[in-house]
Amino acid sequence: MSEEMVTTPTLPRLNEPAPDFEAVTTHGVVRLSDFRDSWLILFSHPADFTPVCTTEFIAFAEIYPELQKRGVELLGLSIDSVYSHIAWIRNIQEKMGVKIPFPIIADLDRAVATKYGMVQPGASKTEAVRAVFIIDPKGVLRAMIYYPLTTGRNMQEILRLIDALQTSDKHNVATPANWQPGDKVIVPAPKTVEMVEENLKAGYEVVDWYLCKRRLE
């Protein structure tokens, strides 16, 4: 086996069970299964006490109440010790007045980071990239976002993605580009000639037979 094959990070796959873990966090030892029945956003950051990560943590704390309204928990991760995490979140509270309300995994042995493909050697051999994994209440991985070290994440997009996934699950629909809650949704594309005819008679906004939109009640 070549060295390149050994070091290639493994990536989890959408719509498969999220990789299981038990990890030390700032709120004690948690397992992925502790989050069942809730949605979970597992996200990694490169390192504590770094500028972009600090802005992201404040932003995650700001959207936490909105996430809770949607039944979503947050779980951070970096390859730092729990003491570093504690010192950093205390610093954020003291200097910036923001309390970080969610736990952070201290993944010093990279056990979780490896399972989720968070360490990508082309970006950094020692730090996790800015990854986001959305895991549903059944423990299935539903969405992944990877950002580079230089670019802070967009919290509104993360909220929008949660809203879109929950809307799709609840109403069996898809959501178009730039969809926001309240906008029209897309009726799943028909798979048979009969379904095409039925969609055309259903009162949807028909752009063409394969693209029908409707408002949610």
Add this chain to the structure above:
Amino acid sequence: MACINPDGTLTTSAKAVLKAVTEVSSPAEVAQKTNLPLFRVRSSLRELVEAGLLEEQEGGYRLTAIGKERIGL
């Protein structure tokens, strides 16, 4: 452990979890009574079982004799 301080005393949240366990209580019931997130309750219940203060029963958890003693019951 997140539930037990270095001096052996229980943390505030651990005491709250233990006090919320009546007869056989499910994690969801404990979370509702304590207002703690469900994931945190599940983690605490596991630690309190390991510490011998709770035991797992079908349908939930209940206090052991040591657990009752620790919260003054």
